[in-house]
Amino acid sequence: MKVVCGQIQTVTLIPGDGIGPEISTAVMKIFEAAKAPIQWEERNVTAIKGPGGRWMIPPEAKESMNKNKIGLKGPLKTPIAAGHPSMNLLLRKTFDLYANVRPCVSIEGYKTPYTDVDLVTIRENTEGEYSGIEHLIVDGVVQSIKLITEDASRRIAEYAFEYARNNQRTSVTAVHKANIMRMSDGLFLRKCREVAENFKDVKFTEMYLDTVCLNMVQDPSHFDVLVMPNLYGDILSDLCAGLIGGLGVTPSGNIGANGVAIFESVHGTAPDIAGKDLANPTALLLSAVMMLRHMGLHGHAKKIETACFDTIRDEKVLTKDLGGNAKCSEFTADICRRVQDMD
Amino acid sequence: LADVSHVMGAIKTQSPLPRTFSRGMVQDPSHFDVLVMPNLYGDILSDLCAGLIGGLGVTPSGNIGANGVAIFESVHGTAPDIAGKDLANPTALLLSAVMMLRHMGLHGHAKKIETACFDTIRDEKVLTKDLGGNAKCSEFTADICRRVQDMD
Numbered sequence: 181m182k183v184v185c186g187q188i189q190t191v192t193l194i195p196g197d198g199i200g201p202e203i204s205t206a207v208m209k210i211f212e213a214a215k216a217p218i219q220w221e222e223r224n225v226t227a228i229k230g231p232g233g234r235w236m237i238p239p240e241a242k243e244s245m246n247k248n249k250i251g252l253k254g255p256l257k258t259p260i261a262a263g264h265p266s267m268n269l270l271l272r273k274t275f276d277l278y279a280n281v282r283p284c285v286s287i288e289g290y291k292t293p294y295t296d297v298d299l300v301t302i303r304e305n306t307e308g309e310y311s312g313i314e315h316l317i318v319d320g321v322v323q324s325i326k327l328i329t330e331d332a333s334r335r336i337a338e339y340a341f342e343y344a345r346n347n348q349r350t351s352v353t354a355v356h357k358a359n360i361m362r363m364s365d366g367l368f369l370r371k372c373r374e375v376a377e378n379f380k381d382v383k384f385t386e387m388y389l390d391t392v393c394l395n396m397v398q399d400p401s402h403f404d405v406l407v408m409p410n411l412y413g414d415i416l417s418d419l420c421a422g423l424i425g426g427l428g429v430t431p432s433g434n435i436g437a438n439g440v441a442i443f444e445s446v447h448g449t450a451p452d453i454a455g456k457d458l459a460n461p462t463a464l465l466l467s468a469v470m471m472l473r474h475m476g477l478h479g480h481a482k483k484i485e486t487a488c489f490d491t492i493r494d495e496k497v498l499t500k501d502l503g504g505n506a507k508c509s510e511f512t513a514d515i516c517r518r519v520q521d522m523d
Numbered sequence: 524l525a526d527v528s529h530v531m532g533a534i535k536t537q538s539p540l541p542r543t544f545s546r547g548m549v550q551d552p553s554h555f556d557v558l559v560m561p562n563l564y565g566d567i568l569s570d571l572c573a574g575l576i577g578g579l580g581v582t583p584s585g586n587i588g589a590n591g592v593a594i595f596e597s598v599h600g601t602a603p604d605i606a607g608k609d610l611a612n613p614t615a616l617l618l619s620a621v622m623m624l625r626h627m628g629l630h631g632h633a634k635k636i637e638t639a640c641f642d643t644i645r646d647e648k649v650l651t652k653d654l655g656g657n658a659k660c661s662e663f664t665a666d667i668c669r670r671v672q673d674m675d
Contacts, residue, residue: 390570397574422546
């Protein structure tokens, strides 16, 4: 999706709960400093009961997303025993967010045992092991259905290859256990192979999930784009986030049908530090950078990302979770300064 | 599981999600102790954890069955390219055998053999190729044997 040069694009902003509002403010400040052609339309997402008694997101939020197509979202709390499904699940269903995409790149200045990670996990997010179809056979014996469909598998494979092509990635690896789950993972793998035929410019490989994990923790530099069904993606995307430093620094994007895309930080709401100017906005900021790239605004994306990484590399103004003692506002101001200095 | 822990008293139980474990595991595995889980998660996590300590070439494994049967095994491949050339690393099978000795209550012998094996590796003088050296399997083995005998 491309933005016409000079045109201001409206993006739906869902600040979220806990530290959500303050990290959203940080992102907006940095975008302003970078003169990004984005205007924000803030919406809240809380579960409400619709006319038929079904839980849904507020109509204003739905309309905004359907109009703007692009959204940026902070963390949402999932109240226990609230009686409604998680907000993330509601959003996923409302906009058919079928692909969860997480680029994991090692951040210089934020040391982890792994130094040259540069991979992307692409997770099918609508079916698989999380279809929610479970039943009791007899007391003490339960079955869970892993649902794999041709359509969902083809769709995620196509997204993975297009992502690889659009982002100059070399290869796509399908992660599976088709040796054990012959029909379900077998179908997924077959669809990946078929789609690969239409993307000869991208290398296609296949790897067993356990081998991926074994190799990932020994040398993640071997991996590029990984595409996989739901459960494997759930696990691998968090594993890879861990390699680069955790959810506090990992961006995430959810691609939906009809051109909708919602980018989000995937850490929690951190209620213990909410409102105290202590939060680290990096994850939300890098998700916003991912969003800019998705919109074709590569120049602004590069500028903001570079400023963010430079601030972290410099190690002078770091929030507590990054090993420093700066406030969120100071960290943000440092990035803003760097962004302005680039002009 | 909660019932068992109540009976056992002092044992703490937790139940985080597999993805939380994976993430936590690569950031700081020292936080983890014994992990019990269903089949698929175990398939994934057992290989992940083997990777953390160096891979399948150095990881022991045991399979516990009904009726008191227990089979201990190395979980690496057959390595046909180096078979019969005295190049293999016996560490995984040896550590599995140590695990077997412990299972049988032979803790003294287990400790002796395990210590000798770890000392040989720590010394870095006689290592098979996969461990970064150029010693033969028989030389690596002889070094461990020597250390074991020196302990008596």
